[in-house]
């Protein structure tokens with residue numbers, strides 16, 4: 001009896017360790033990589049990923065964005081526009097936000113925010129959009145970008 005309890009206790013510990021691993025950033029990066037290889041619906045950059053572990057990781061990455069970009073119910077603009085509804089939307093189209101001429105010019109050329117264009121922008125904002133007023137150096141790690149895109153996509157439903 002006490003022996004089986006010990007085994008049950010061990011199983012709980014192992015399960016907890018696995019769960020803890022899932023919200024770890026490093027793991028999210030590797031699960032994003034896996035999705036890239038196995039996604040049946042196209043390349044991972046064109047598909048919003050919805051794994052809970054990835055979204056949890058994206059929430060952490062989003063701390064870098066949150067001060068400038070409020071999201072969620074009732075979020076307004078701050079230094080940057082709210083990113084509510086960003087997915088599938090034309091660039092520079094959040095009502096009531098004063099954008100730079102640089103992003104407005106890109107929007108006239110037809111820039112629409114998709115997982116793919118968001119990934120490109122977030123990799124190197126100043127390269128993608130020279131003269132943007134967004135002062136942010138970019139996210140070097142593909143896993144961080146996939147995670148943050150998965151996170152913000154939640155506010156586009």
Ligand code: HEC
Pocket residue numbers: 061062064065066067068069079080081083086090091092093094098099100101102103113118122131132133134135136139148
């Ligand atoms: C220091 C403030 C700041 C930080 C940090 C920042 N941004 Fe921005 N962001 C801006 C500003 C300002 C703009 C408007 C750019 C323009 O007008 O050229 C912008 C624009 C954007 C846009 C385009 C919005 C639209 O309506 O077209 C996206 C998407 C975006 N940011 C995502 C992010 C993400 C994701 C992060 C974090 C990884 C981030 N930003 C970090 C200030 C910031």
